[in-house]
Amino acid sequence: MSDAALPQFRTDTAQKRDTRRVRGEGVVVQAVLITISLAFLALFLLLPLVSVFVEAGARGWTAYMAAVTEPDAVAAIHLTLLVAGIAVPFNVVVGIAAAWAIAKFAFRGKNLLISLIDLPFSVSPVISGLVFVLLFGAQGYFGAWLKAHDVQIIFALPGLVLATVFVTFPFVARELIPHMQSLGSADEEAALTLGASGWRTFLTITLPNVKWSLFYGVLLCNARAMGEFGAVAVVSGKIRGLTNTMPLHVEILYNEYMSAAAFAVASLLAGLALVTLALKTLLEWHYSDSIAASRRH
Amino acid sequence: MSVSVTIESIEKRFDAFAALRGVSLDIQPAELVALLGPSGSGKTTLLRLIAGLEQADQGRVLFGETDMRDLSLRDRRIGFVFQHYALFRTMTVGENVAFGLKSRPRGQRPDDAEIRKRVGDLLELVQLPGLDKRYPSQLSGGQRQRVALARALAIEPRVLLLDEPFGALDARVRKDLRAWLRDLHRRTGHTTVFVTHDQEEALELADRVAILNDGRIEQVGSADDVYDHPATPFVCEFLGEVNKLPVKVVGSQAFFGDRPVLGGLSQNQGGQAALYVRPQHLRIVDDLPLALPGVVEHLRRNGPLRRAEVAVQGLAKRLDVDLASQVAPAIGEHIRLRITHGSLFAAA
Incomplete structure (x- = not known):
């Protein structure tokens, strides 16, 4: 280091110390704030998660495997995968369409549409479920007609899918809208002037441009679809081995004082949350550049 | 093609x-x-x-x-x-x-x-x-x-x-x-x-x-x-800097106040008009006819250009004048300006 650089360095640190003093951020304040945040996170987020896995394993590996391979549990797992397998792709398609409409076109009622997309987030899940009972239940508006045509929606797979679609609809659209809006329409216009068809423009330009927010949206949508309790509980009827999804199965087991089995199944759901979190982190870490451009925060 | x-x-x-x-x-x-x-x-x-x-x-x-x-x-x-x-x-x-x-x-x-x-x-x-x-x-x-x-x-x-x-x-x-x-x-x-x-x-x-x-x-x-x-x-x-002079056109001449400043006009428009003159179309001259007297108030340099701001009696805004020669007038000097080219627009 040259002699000239040394005083320069000293001034730098002196300045740093000065700004810290001006902003009133003493070391003590920093330490207190960090401790409070960490303690909160540990107590309210980490501890419950850990306790799920601890409880699940309390009776040993054999009991754990027995709980998750028992026929009703397997049926619940199947049903959960089936519901998510229908609801998530549906919401991806409709979510892309809604995001496209909002981001690329100007039309009357656009703000209303944006508010409507958020509706499932602001409504209690129980109400989301009750709406479908009101419409399609035995005493509902379409109940008589459905019964006459031998179509069962409530207390059956269609009802579970409807409730799940409703609750998880915003995830994909909410991720895509700000990203698409920030990208504008110039890329698509360029593709069209270069002679590409609308479909080719969508597949080769629009979709690749938003693929990371789309993937992120699908991830969140899926996690919620598999974990949804309230809306699904209302329309399910909780018929064991038939209309019980994993969250409902967990609740039933717990209410029957089979807490080890309940926690074993719950640990699968918690595992899903961890996998989602890990994928999201991996994604952000790996593609931080392209994601940075897309985040609305 | x-x-x-x-x-x-x-x-x-x-x-x-x-x-x-x-x-x-x-x-x-x-x-x-x-x-x-x-x-x-x-x-x-x-x-x-x-x-x-x-x-x-x-x-x-x-x-x-x-x-x-x-x-x-x-x-x-x-x-x-x-x-x-x-x-x-x-x-x-x-x-x-x-x-x-x-x-x-x-x-x-x-x-x-x-x-x-x-x-x-x-x-x-x-x-x-x-x-x-x-x-x-x-x-x-x-x-x-x-x-x-x-x-x-x-x-x-x-x-x-x-x-x-x-x-x-x-x-x-x-x-x-x-x-x-x-x-x-x-x-x-x-x-x-x-x-x-x-x-x-x-x-x-x-x-x-x-x-x-x-x-x-x-x-x-x-x-x-x-x-x-x-x-x-x-x-x-829009195309470039320009000085604006309110003038009155009589015959083939434009008058600023009672002083003729531009002659040889072919346009047949008498009466009040605005004369637009670019800074490079104002030249410092020694002789009297068709010249506008003024006082140099500022000298500026903008890249290769030297520019004088000249106050003219009866005009609220100073005129910008590009100096063609290396010899610049001094601040406070009384000079005369000749308009070598201008655009005339009927007063709105």
Whole structure:
């Protein structure tokens, strides 16, 4: 280091110390704030998660495997995968369409549409479920007609899918809208002037441009679809081995004082949350550049 | 292959805002035309209308004899270079340039080897050989500009349209690219229209300049035409700095107060008028006739130019005078100015 650089360095640190003093951020304040945040996170987020896995394993590996391979549990797992397998792709398609409409076109009622997309987030899940009972239940508006045509929606797979679609609809659209809006329409216009068809423009330009927010949206949508309790509980009827999804199965087991089995199944759901979190982190870490451009925060 | 472009009394509204009100313009084959105007004047809307990215409420655009409304965006074959280039960020430079060719219907699509060759040739043309494997994010602004141009040229466009082609570049790169684009136009001979708000750029680059204001074309002409003989006060002020003198025209002379300042007028317009004089058209003289007396109040230097601010009795604003010789007057010196060239507009 040259002699000239040394005083320069000293001034730098002196300045740093000065700004810290001006902003009133003493070391003590920093330490207190960090401790409070960490303690909160540990107590309210980490501890419950850990306790799920601890409880699940309390009776040993054999009991754990027995709980998750028992026929009703397997049926619940199947049903959960089936519901998510229908609801998530549906919401991806409709979510892309809604995001496209909002981001690329100007039309009357656009703000209303944006508010409507958020509706499932602001409504209690129980109400989301009750709406479908009101419409399609035995005493509902379409109940008589459905019964006459031998179509069962409530207390059956269609009802579970409807409730799940409703609750998880915003995830994909909410991720895509700000990203698409920030990208504008110039890329698509360029593709069209270069002679590409609308479909080719969508597949080769629009979709690749938003693929990371789309993937992120699908991830969140899926996690919620598999974990949804309230809306699904209302329309399910909780018929064991038939209309019980994993969250409902967990609740039933717990209410029957089979807490080890309940926690074993719950640990699968918690595992899903961890996998989602890990994928999201991996994604952000790996593609931080392209994601940075897309985040609305 | 270049065609003429005929724009016939175009009207375009965006809700309550009239973007274009009755714009007509004839562009010759292989001509390089600038649409010049302040922001909000409608120049970009006009360019997008020519491209077919906007629809006119009234009027039509013809390429040669063909009405553009009869053609799809693909069949129009427009080379459009967007203001921020709109390069496809998930594709390499080579894939970007090849996009137009690969988007053609199966029957008209060249094979892969042919496309590769064309991409190579185009990158050669825009002086970016060997960059085809890079991504747009790895290029400088000037390089992206040229990739966008190569991509637009790949579809063998009938007309090349450029929206603020140098707007996002720094001053030095801008100058280089200007000369390069002029040269490229000379070699390829595409009918070219570009939008700019920079009058220097328009005057230097274009065969003809169309000056837009408030949704109307104020004047169309060569750089010399519009600069030396502005049709309206707006054109005169927009194209460069100008001093304004209220004068009264009597016979062939313009009077400032009771002093004749400009003679030999052929225009037959008596009465009150505004005389617009550019700083370089004021000269310090020794003799009396047709001279305007004043006092030097400030001396400034702007790059190669030396400029005096001269206070004239009866005029609230000081006159800007470009000093031609190296001998500058002193501050406080009494001088006389002769107007060598001016534009006269009837007082509003």
